[in-house]
Amino acid sequence: MNNRNNIIFDKSREAYNNMVIPSTLNSKVKEAVNMSAGRKHTNSRIIITVASTAAAIVILFIAGVNTSTAFAATLSDIPIIGSIVKVVTGRSFSEKNDNVTINVDIPQIDVDSTSASDAAHVTAEQVNAIIQKTVDDYMQEQQSVIDDYKKSFLETGGTIDEWNQRTIDLTARYEVKYQDDRCLSLYLYMYMSAFAFTQDNYYYNYDFAAGRELTLKDILGDDYINIANRSIIDQITEQVNSDSNAMYWGYYPAGYSGTDTSENTDKFTTITDDTSFYLNSDGDPVICFPKYSIAPGYMGVREFVVKRQSNS
Incomplete structure (x- = not known):
């Protein structure tokens, strides 16, 4: 991989590597991240083209959804946690290196340190680690695509000046889609505008109080x-x-x-x-x-x- 181009991703990797996870939570967080990394994502698609295109990763986090009789019963003894869970921009930076520009806003889920349950803390740490790993993996994948395309471009007669005239943008942004006293929906989208089209959609549904993923059956x-x-x-x-x-x-x-x-x-x-x-x-x-x-x-x-x- 081109070391010069990799510079623009250093902050993202450094932020992930420097995440402080309490020792009591470390093993559970690592287990959740590994499970997420191995999850089958049927929404992934990569199509190489020569046009300016966009890509999106969608990540959704839904906590404690009280939406059906059966599910409400399972949560009847769990305290409402929505008021003590919030989403902030945990990491934000912009970098430009030659013709590659990266703009990143990475969300972070915070919980009240005094009133939140242990399960809420564990789940928040898990989700934050999963978000960061997803962003890092996507950026690394797109950097590999850029490097491979650049190599092919130069090997087939293109010049470095012609390459540098191309504009490549990598962006990560998020939106809070839904939030009430029990639920949180977070939408994270990442796209590359260059010569390739990719779309990866990841949806995660969590109950912060119970510390587990929700399903359509629950709802x-x-x-x-x-x-x-x-x-x-x-x-x-x-x-x-x-x-x-x-x-x-x-x-x-x-x-x-x-x-x-x-x-x-x-x-x-x-x-x-x-x-x-x-x-x-x-x-x-x-x-x-x-x-x-x-x-x-x-x-x-x-x-x-x-x-x-x-x-x-």
Whole structure:
């Protein structure tokens, strides 16, 4: 890897390496980070092109979601922690080296040192370490792509002056998507504007009080698969019938007489335990499918709001 270009990533790596984790939490944090690193991410895609493009990593953290009767029961004895959990910009820096510019704002989850439970502290440390590792891994991956492309560019007749005329931007930003007295949704996006398109989406759902990851089953109940499937299929059907520009693999508007590809293996049929989701401003899960997975690329990332069932 080009040492000169690597300079722009030193602060990110240094920040990660210098993270102070209490000794009592260290083993649990390392275990969580390692589990996250080994997690199967079905949303990853890298396509080399020659146009200016963008990439996104989405990370969502949802804590203590009181959204279904079953899940509410499991949390009935857990104190509300939303007021003692906050998101701040933990690390922020900008660097420019030759034609590569990096702008990074990395979120950090802080908990009240006096009133937060041990589980909340452990989970916050785990999540912060996972965020930093995700950013570092992405930056390292994109730097490798840049170095490989530069090498090929010069080997095929390009000059260093021509290379330096290219503008390459690497950016990491975040937004707090949802927060109340129990829940926190954090959106982290990273993109490279250059000659490659990458999109990596990571969704993490955590209960800070219980110190565990949440699932769609926790939010929608035992019948979560059928509830989600019915909602998604209904929304797809409505879209293809009302919008002539909407297209999904294997779905057609009423009266369609063209080639039937309903057996397309990419046709949406069911969610799985690996299906990604986050919570919207109403606290409803939004199920996400990466670009190209269930629809043509021009449709982008597909999102479907699934309304929670009434607790009454």
